[in-house]
Amino acid sequence: MTEVRIRPRQVLVLIIVFIIVLMMVHRNGKRTCQGPEYLQALYAEQQADTLTKIYAITPTYSRPAQKAELTRLSHLFMLVPSLHWIIVEDSNVTTPLVTNLLHRAGIEKRSTQLNIKTPPEFKLQGKDPNWIKPRGVEQRNLALTWLRSHHDNDHHGIVFFMDDDNSYSVELFLEMLKIQPGRVGVWPVGLVGGLMVEKPLLNDDKTQVVGFNAAWRPERPFPIDMAAFAISMDLFIKNPQAVFSYDVQRGYQESEILRHLTTREQLQPLANQCRDVLVWHTRTEKTKLTSEEALQRQGKRSDGGMEV
Ligand code: UDP
Ligand code: MN
DSSP states (O other), X not given: OOOOOOOHHHHHXXXXXXXXXXXXXXXXXXXXXXXXXXXXXXXXXXXXXXXXXXXXXXXXXXXXTHHHHHHHHHHHHHHOXXXXXXXXXXXXXXXHHHHHHHHHTTOGGXXXXXXXXXXXXXXXXXSSGGGOOOXXXXXXXXXXXXXXXXXXXXXXXXXXXXXXXXXXXXXXXXHHTTOOTTOEEEOOEEEETTEEEEOEEEOTTSOSEEEEOOOSSTTSSSOOOGGGEEEXXXXXXXXXXXXXXXXXXXXXXXXXXXXXXXXXXXXXXXXXXXXXXXXXXXXXXXXXXXXXXXHHHTTOOTTTTOOO
């Protein structure tokens, strides 16, 4: 039998290799939680036992850009594990386009796909511009009904009305997690109401909302956009009468829902004392399809067998 003699030098090399391997494994492990500070904070928050769920309610309807809009949103959801998506299609059936999209983003387990068609008579009334029937009413109300019977009573939850065409920063969702039970959080919204930014105005110590800078219909009880606030779930349970209504003037949906739930004084200012814009009321241009229509008149189409 030959005797294997290990020299001290070899031991030293082995130890060094071992340490290098250890360091590499450690670095790889860390890589999954790297990224900007707010993303790390979001993940830390979500690993805590007191997991708060954010229920995002999105009314959506079929049009050429629908998949593009919903893809943007679904990829945001991939970054924010505490989000539960209640997506309500304005149609008589749920569609494979939405089902497939949830599946592809791997978020079907934390999504609820519902549908309800806006009655056609509500879509036609465009004569008096102040009384055009609002969009998304039926869908948001269905989502609220679902939420009131399905949410987890033992945990704090947040409800956010998330239209499908706005632009949202991941940072906004970290802000929402700061909303206290029984309160409504508010923040600025960019590109809305004819202004670069609509924002709540705060008192001297920046703890209370004392007004709003809105230029469009500033006399509204809450002159803010649907994207400007999120609500502690317990308020919807305590106030079952809080629903959206067709019988309000244009621009009054936000005031209609909020008047049941809170007062100006009770609003919780967020987003760096309402100085940061983390959501924008963008609107997608209507898709022009003149050449597609010409093709279809010849019995052809560019998207045969493709979901666009
Ligand atoms: N919406 C809908 N059915 C419609 C029109 C709109 O479900 O017939 C949805 C739309 O997808 C969006 C929300 O309602 O999530 C608000 O609509 P939109 O973005 O057109 O309103 P605005 O930007 O004018 O506030
Ligand atoms: Mn919109």
